[in-house]
Amino acid sequence: MPIHTDTLRKAFPILxxxxxxxxxxxxxxxxxxxxxxxxxxxxxxxxxxxNSNIHRGAHFLSxxxxxxxxxxxxxxxxxxNAKHTHEVIFTRGTTESIxxxxxxxxxxxxxxxxxxxxxxxxxxxxxxxxxxxxxxKQAELKVIPMDEQGELCMDAYRDMLGxxxxxxAITHVSNALGTVNPVKEMxxxxxxxxxxxxxxxxxxxxxxxVDVQELDCDFYCFSGHKMYGPMGVGVLYGKxxxxxxxxxxxxxxxxxxEVGFKKTTYNELxxxxxxxxxxxxxxxxxxxxxxxxxxxxxQHISAHENDLLHYATGQLKQLDNIRFxxxxxxxxxxxxxxxxxxxxxxxxxxxDKLGIAVRTGHHCAQPxxxxxxxxxxxRISLAVYNTRREIDVCMDALTRVREMxx
Ligand code: C6P
Numbered sequence: 001m002p003i004h005t006d007t008l009r010k011a012f013p014i015l016x017x018x019x020x021x022x023x024x025x026x027x028x029x030x031x032x033x034x035x036x037x038x039x040x041x042x043x044x045x046x047x048x049x050x051n052s053n054i055h056r057g058a059h060f061l062s063x064x065x066x067x068x069x070x071x072x073x074x075x076x077x078x079x080x081n082a083k084h085t086h087e088v089i090f091t092r093g094t095t096e097s098i099x100x101x102x103x104x105x106x107x108x109x110x111x112x113x114x115x116x117x118x119x120x121x122x123x124x125x126x127x128x129x130x131x132x133x134x135x136x137k138q139a140e141l142k143v144i145p146m147d148e149q150g151e152l153c154m155d156a157y158r159d160m161l162g163x164x165x166x167x168x169a170i171t172h173v174s175n176a177l178g179t180v181n182p183v184k185e186m187x188x189x190x191x192x193x194x195x196x197x198x199x200x201x202x203x204x205x206x207x208x209x210v211d212v213q214e215l216d217c218d219f220y221c222f223s224g225h226k227m228y229g230p231m232g233v234g235v236l237y238g239k240x241x242x243x244x245x246x247x248x249x250x251x252x253x254x255x256x257x258e259v260g261f262k263k264t265t266y267n268e269l270x271x272x273x274x275x276x277x278x279x280x281x282x283x284x285x286x287x288x289x290x291x292x293x294x295x296x297x298x299q300h301i302s303a304h305e306n307d308l309l310h311y312a313t314g315q316l317k318q319l320d321n322i323r324f325x326x327x328x329x330x331x332x333x334x335x336x337x338x339x340x341x342x343x344x345x346x347x348x349x350x351x352d353k354l355g356i357a358v359r360t361g362h363h364c365a366q367p368x369x370x371x372x373x374x375x376x377x378x379r380i381s382l383a384v385y386n387t388r389r390e391i392d393v394c395m396d397a398l399t400r401v402r403e404m405x406x
Contacts, residue, residue: 003296003304005387011036011292012385022355025390030175030203030334030381031359032225035289039229042288046281053277055254069280072287073270079290080220081211082237086269089243090283093234094202095125097221098169100236100273101198102129104246105167105219112138115164119144119152119181120371121174124364126200130169139166146371150177150326157186161193168197172204176365176377177326178309178334180204187217196242202226206383207305207332209298212237224282228383229289233282236273243269250275301384305333308382312391319398325368325377336363336377342405344376350404351378354397 009015012034017024026034046068052061054069070085077085091097110116116130120143134141142160145153152170161168168190173180187197196218204210206227212220219242223234238246248255248266252275257265266272293301312335316322325336338344348360361376362369369376380394 001297001300003300003384005304005385008296009385011038013037015385019355019357020353023393025356025393027380027382027386027390027394028357028359029206029383029386030226030363030379032231033206033228033383034385035228035230035285036292038292039285039288043230043281043285046284051281054280055271065280068284069278072283075287075290076235079210079294080205080235080237081213083213084240087237087240087243089236089238089270089273090278091221091234091236092232092279093223093225094200094221095223097219097234097236098125098198098200099129100249101167101169101219101221101238102133104249104273105196105198105242106133106137106139108246110134110137110139110166113164114139114166115142115162116140117142117144117157117160117165117168117170119170120146121150121152121177121179121181121365121368122169122171123175123200123202124366125202126169126171127367140164143367144170146179149328150174150179150368151328152179152181152186154182154185158189161190161195163193165190165193165195168195169200170197171200171202172210173201173207173332173334174326174365174368175203175334175381176336176363176368176379177328178331178336179326179328180208180330180332182330183217184215187215191216203332203334206293208302218242224286224289227286227289228292229286230282233279233286240269243273248272248275252276254278296384302332304384305382305386308386308388308391309333309335311388312380312382312394315391315395316398319395320402323374325372325374333382335380338374338377339402339405342401344378346405347378347398347401350401351394351397354393354400356394356397358394 052065054066198219201222205222220237225231255275321340344360359379
């Protein structure tokens with residue numbers, strides 16, 4: 001069914017917030033989305049009626065919580081169409097998922113002189129873990145360049161894939177530019193040379209259907225809180241063959257089979273990578289968020305958000321001295337811009353006074369700002385509950401910003 005925002009918004013009580021007496025316009029969804037009541041109720045219900053540690057106790061509550069957790073794993077498997085449930089590892093979020101791969105994969109498969117490829121439009125979470133891993137291994141971090149539109153240079157990418165390349169780590173959707181990268185094609189090119197690919201899907205899963213078997217990626221990372229779920233929980237998908245060969249990332253309870261002072265053996269997947277008590281409540285909350293997305297339907301979510309994206313872009317174009325940052329042909333849910341004569345922070349501060357929540361600055365993607373030689377951008381990032389009316393309110397506010405600065 002097409003999205004009816006009037007009904008949908010009722011599921012998000014926080015959207016009724018008033019800021020300085022004005023209705024909140026929440027355009028900071030790439031940072032984190034708001035949570036529907038169904039997710040909040042799931043969390044409450046877990047702690048109220050189901051709370052217990054999992055995979056440990058033989059008692060009723062523990063069994064029930066274990067079943068629920070394993071059910072969530074199946075939901076997640078089908079959400080991304082993973083081949084096996086044990087290829088889904090629950091983590092704290094995208095950042096932890098990437099760190100897991102950077103640490104574990106590199107410790108086994110990367111040696112001095114090897115190369116890891118990332119792109120010019122990565123979030124810091126997909127830069128720094130590789131920098132650290134490369135430093136430790138005396139490997140080289142190579143950066144796939146992008147053009148002025150914010151599209152990756154595919155010819156350069158092809159040339160960079162070589163004998164020394166050990167892994168490609170790229171974002172599916174740029175959080176600062178909104179660019180949707182041709183990840184399937186990029187995986188195909190890397191695989192021609194037997195190079196595995198990890199995709200940072202933090203900004204993709206809220207907006208589009210992701211099928212990891214169709215993409216054929218080796219790893220895929222995302223966060224629950226950017227897709228209507230709780231904070232502090234996310235997923236690392238990894239192909240069984242890689243995960244089985246990789247050493248544990250963290251150690252402790254749950255990830256072991258047998259422990260002795262002389263020798264310890266490790267548990268099977270996914271437990272090998274889930275040391276300690278897992279974040280059961282938030283995994284269940286994330287499952288409910290997925291059910292919320294699936295009920296709306298990916299095609300309806302995309303249609304609604306694309307309509308908003310085009311409407312917002314068309315309206316903003318009418319403003320004087322506006323510069324768009326990121327004009328790729330394939331974009332989703334993010335409009336990044338700045339006024340040539342106004343610092344993005346000043347624009348953001350005025351918008352905030354008028355009840356509009358946007359993010360300003362480098363969006364944890366400083367190399368992108370360096371590339372464009374700008375101090376930062378104003379970022380409108382959209383979600384399924386946003387409306388054209390909210391864009392009109394934002395336009396009025398931006399018109400006021402322009403009037404104030406001349
Ligand atoms: N970007 C933004 O405002 P975590 O914090 O682990 O859930 O996600 C990190 C991350 C990784 N990759 C991409 C592409 C991201 O956009 C993010 C988070 C937020 O753009 C917060 S900095």
